[in-house]
């Protein structure tokens with residue numbers, strides 16, 4: 001199945017197809033001398049499957065984990081690309097989860113003022129969420145995604161087969177982003193998680209999430225309004241990630257806790273809690289609340305005294321609110 005994403009920067013297809021990684025080269029077509037970027041967390045069989053199709057291309061493999069989304073890794077990869085004589089006609093191919101996509105995408109966005117890139121997500125989180133929309137970034141001084149650019153990929157290859165090698169924890173954290181999109185935009189998507197057989201609907205979960213994301217990105221490519229809704233759960237979620245120095249909880253786990261922190265409607269909160277329990281996702285943590293408030297106030301999206309947060313009072317209808325310092329404190333029960 002092909003989903004076409006229309007943006008001002010460029011239009012591109014998401015190819016959602018079982019087994020598409022095995023025929024990546026055929027689908028991608030002419031792309032100069034590609035540079036492959038992956039991480040040590042991507043099983044060798046997937047890396048080999050891509051490398052076999054591009055035997056002449058260098059594959060740059062960074063260590064697995066959020067620490068790789070750094071200025072040091074970014075600059076190291078750019079130097080390597082220069083060394084490999086990568087030209088403006090060549091293409092970066094990212095194979096991995098959100099970290100690889102964000103890092104490789106930002107390398108593509110910044111190298112020689114921007115070259116094409118292809119994203120091949122290998123985690124649930126990156127398939128349903130981060131691989132589309134063109135947000136590329138690295139972290140700076142503990143602030144997530146502080147340095148980056150909107151740089152849309154040229155093709156996204158979403159192959160659900162790669163999920164077979166994912167741990168249950170990684171699968172669940174990715175589901176958290178799909179749950180989020182259900183909460184803000186698609187009650188039917190959320191409802192799929194309210195039954196124990198949700199894994200039987202994996203393809204539908206992926207498709208519906210991609211459709212939510214596509215529509216939002218098409219309406220608001222650079223996050224001036226509607227796209228902010230995709231930040232549901234992220235304001236406190238990013239603060240939890242920073243508090244634990246990006247290594248105790250996974251991104252999706254923090255988003256789950258962030259949604260529970262911010263949600264006020266008791267009935268919805270109960271439904272979300274039941275879904276998170278089903279997915280084995282944490283709902284709260286022992287972070288110091290004063291420090292969390294401080295981190296929220298320093299969020300890159302805070303606007304001096306206020307921050308725009310996303311609230312959901314009715315399932316499928318996220319809305320934006322401006323919160324001041326006091327409301328941020330109240331939000332976490334201080």
Ligand SMILES: O=C(O)C(=O)C[C@@H](O)[C@H](O)[C@H](O)COP(=O)(O)O
Nearest residue numbers: 129133135144145177227230231234
């Ligand atoms: O694509 C978007 O827009 C999103 O907000 C998706 C988020 O789930 C994702 O975590 C995103 O990378 C966060 O972006 P940021 O702008 O808060 O750094």
